Amino acid sequence: xxxxxxxxxxxxxxxxxxxxxGWPVLSASPIPPFDPATWRFxxxxxxxxxxWTWDEFRALPQTSITSDIHCVTAWSKLDNAWDGVLFSEVxxxxxxxxxxxxxxxxxxxxxxxxxxxxxxxxxxxxxxxxHDGEPLEQKHGGPLRLVVPKRYFWKSTKWANEIExxxxxxxxxxxxxxxxxxxxxxxxxxxxxxx
Amino acid sequence: MATDPAAVWKLVQRADxxxxxxQNRDPHTAYAQARAVLDEAEALAGQxxxxxxxxxxxxxxxxxxxxxxxxAAV
Numbered sequence: 622x623x624x625x626x627x628x629x630x631x632x633x634x635x636x637x638x639x640x641x642x643g644w645p646v647l648s649a650s651p652i653p654p655f656d657p658a659t660w661r662f663x664x665x666x667x668x669x670x671x672x673w674t675w676d677e678f679r680a681l682p683q684t685s686i687t688s689d690i691h692c693v694t695a696w697s698k699l700d701n702a703w704d705g706v707l708f709s710e711v712x713x714x715x716x717x718x719x720x721x722x723x724x725x726x727x728x729x730x731x732x733x734x735x736x737x738x739x740x741x742x743x744x745x746x747x748x749x750x751x752h753d754g755e756p757l758e759q760k761h762g763g764p765l766r767l768v769v770p771k772r773y774f775w776k777s778t779k780w781a782n783e784i785e786x787x788x789x790x791x792x793x794x795x796x797x798x799x800x801x802x803x804x805x806x807x808x809x810x811x812x813x814x815x816x
Numbered sequence: 817m818a819t820d821p822a823a824v825w826k827l828v829q830r831a832d833x834x835x836x837x838x839q840n841r842d843p844h845t846a847y848a849q850a851r852a853v854l855d856e857a858e859a860l861a862g863q864x865x866x867x868x869x870x871x872x873x874x875x876x877x878x879x880x881x882x883x884x885x886x887x888a889a890v
Contacts, residue, residue: 645837645840646839646840647836647837647839648838648839649832649835649836649882649886650886650889651839651843651886651889694833694836730885730886730889731885760839797878798832798875798878798879799825799828799875812825814825
């Protein structure tokens with residue numbers, strides 16, 4: 622727990638959250654295996670289409686961003702250093718079409734999370750392969766996870782391997798299961814009945 | 817006293833947490849515990865009016881299918 626007398630840190634914790642110094646492992650599904658020889662990342666839907674191997678994806682322009690994590694199960698973890706490639710860079714290379722308004726970022730076991738394109742194009746949204754200078758551990762979404770700092774962390778798809786660009790909103794895995802479509806931690810948007 | 821749909825949803829959330837943290841421990845035990853909590857939620861949902869109960873039952877059934885799928889893959 623954070624020290625309540627540290628107002629700067631406390632001011633970074635959204636309502637209903639507490640600070641954790643560790644990093645709890647959360648995953649509804651089993652952890653999928655990773656083979657760099659067969660791994661692929663695909664873009665589908667309203668784009669020209671694209672597919673990268675692991676080596677090709679890692680060769681995309683790298684960016685480094687430090688951001689906070691806010692999990693809907695009520696813990697927050699501050700100052701996470703991520704290395705990866707911006708979502709906007711991937712979308713540009715995939716040839717995203719102007720009519721795309723939303724996207725589903727997908728993973729094995731039929732996991733996906735939906736967000737508006739505007740949110741995904743933010744300059745703090747990336748596909749991360751490193752965390753705090755080390756390759757992202759598989760239990761935390763390695764080799765590659767989306768990071769969307771302004772939303773609860775379930776929107777940051779672990780084991781990301783596909784973007785589907787859409788011209789409409791389509792709820793993802795947890796959003797269909799009663800969780801909030803927008804998921805802003807500072808507004809405590811946890812459940813769909815709040816919508 | 818009438819059953820509150822929120823009480824059922826709280827149990828569904830409890831099952832979600834058991835599933836989400838399943839990979840931290842023996843997943844089969846976690847999945848079994850989640851199923852037991854879903855059974856409890858379904859029994860409680862049976863005391864609600866039909867409209868509220870149907871929505872919650874659908875959520876419970878979705879989670880049972882998820883657990884079966886995940887358990888088969890562990």
